[in-house]
Amino acid sequence: MKKILIAHDGSKSSEKALKKAFEIAEKFGSSVTVISVVPELYLTELMEVDRIRILETLTDEAKKTMDRIKAKTSGFKTVRTIIKQGNPAEEVLETAKKIKADLIVTGSHGRHGAQRFLLGSVSSKIVDHALCAVLVVK
Ligand SMILES: Nc1ncnc2c1ncn2[C@@H]1O[C@H](COP(=O)(O)OP(=O)(O)OP(=O)(O)O)[C@@H](O)[C@H]1O
Ligand SMILES: [Mg+2]
Known part of the structure; x- marks a missing residue:
């Protein structure tokens, strides 16, 4: 369990995922x-102009x-923290591959569902397509 990737969308559920992931990281000394x-x-x-404004607001929020x-x-x-733009599940999966994550941690729900x-x-697509283990935190 060397590398853990946490998918965070600012939701309560992903905050729970973050907490669990850090508990695991602490035990295993993971990055x-x-x-x-x-x-x-x-x-x-x-x-x-509206599209740009919304994207700016969302990016700002993600940064915070x-x-x-x-x-x-x-x-x-x-x-490390990363902010990307695009299709959430695809970007998470792509990043997991790139950094050779051993585990992806997501929440069961997000902000809209x-x-x-x-x-x-998003979490169900990640579970379906990930090449490594996935932990979905409820
Ligand atoms: N934009 C995102 N960036 C990073 N992680 C995300 C993003 N969206 C969702 N996730 C991850 O997936 C988990 C589940 O969120 P998901 O978006 O699948 O559910 P939802 O918002 O309840 O439903 P839906 O988006 O399908 O309407 C989140 O807790 C988070 O871990
Ligand atoms: Mg969502």
């Missing part, structure tokens, strides 16, 4: 990478979340 993906906007009716995580985990020597579904679409 930790936290990734937040600013999602692509498919709202075609949006004006370009990552800064907060960095401050909170400053006791750990190897914590209905709790009645068992798993959110």
Whole structure:
């Protein structure tokens, strides 16, 4: 369990995932990478100026979340944070491959999903396509 990748979307559920992942990292002495993906906007009716503004707001929010995580985990020597833009599940999977993660940790739900579904679409896509172990935290 050398490298752990945590997918964080700012939700309560991903905050739980973060906590669990750090418990594991502490036990195994793992290095930790936290990734937040600013999602692509498919709202075609949006004006370009609105699209840019929304992307800026979301990126700013992701930055703040990552800064907060960095401050909170400053006791750990190897914590990296990454912000990407694109399709969340694809970017998480791509990053896991690139850094050769041994474990991906996600929350079961995110910011938008209905709790009645068992798993959110991002975490379920990650479980389906990951090449390493995945821990979905409820
Ligand atoms: N943009 C993102 N960047 C990083 N991780 C994400 C992102 N979106 C979701 N995740 C990860 O996936 C977990 C589950 O979120 P997901 O988006 O699958 O559920 P949801 O928002 O409840 O439902 P849906 O998005 O399918 O409507 C989150 O707790 C987080 O760990
Ligand atoms: Mg979501």
